Amino acid sequence: MSARLPWLLVAVLLSTVAALLVFVLRTRLGARATEAALWAGSAFGGSMLVVLGALVFLFGG
Numbered sequence: 001m002s003a004r005l006p007w008l009l010v011a012v013l014l015s016t017v018a019a020l021l022v023f024v025l026r027t028r029l030g031a032r033a034t035e036a037a038l039w040a041g042s043a044f045g046g047s048m049l050v051v052l053g054a055l056v057f058l059f060g061g
Helices: 004-028 033-059
Strands: none
């Protein structure tokens, strides 16, 4: 097993948690579920970019 796989799984888990938090917060603020899902998808993608960028910076390409 590659040493990068656990870090990739951590990145996916962190991004999923961020997306779930955004979804819950947006629905609590009165947004419909479809609108909240769009915000959550954006949060997932953005956090994946940030976390993967940090991993590339730390461990090299």
